Amino acid sequence: MYNDDTVYVVGNSKTNTDNAITNRFNSFFIGFVVEMKNDTIVDLSCSATIRTTDEFIKSLFIGRSLIEFDLKLEEEIKRRYHGSSQRAIIVAYKDAVKKYNEIKERYF
Incomplete structure (x- = not known):
């Protein structure tokens, strides 16, 4: 499904203690599949x-890049995502x- 030019990267963070994600997983994780030739997130x-x-x-x-933290994307998350894991998403992304x-x- 993914070509040889992709890597899998997991960002993690903690969520609020009253969050269902914390009760189920103890942490919040985002697994990103990134195409190395252009640093583009192709799946997650x-x-x-x-x-x-x-x-x-x-x-x-x-479709976004993972090469550097995007402040505009952080603002978009804050504007559009209003669940209890908002901060955890940003921290996992960082x-x-x-x-x-x-x-x-290390490898490239």
């Missing part, structure tokens, strides 16, 4: 408990950007 999934949440988060990130850059430095 997250540890959401509701399918619509996963699909909505996917719609925010697909974590994934950091890990992706470490991968690029």
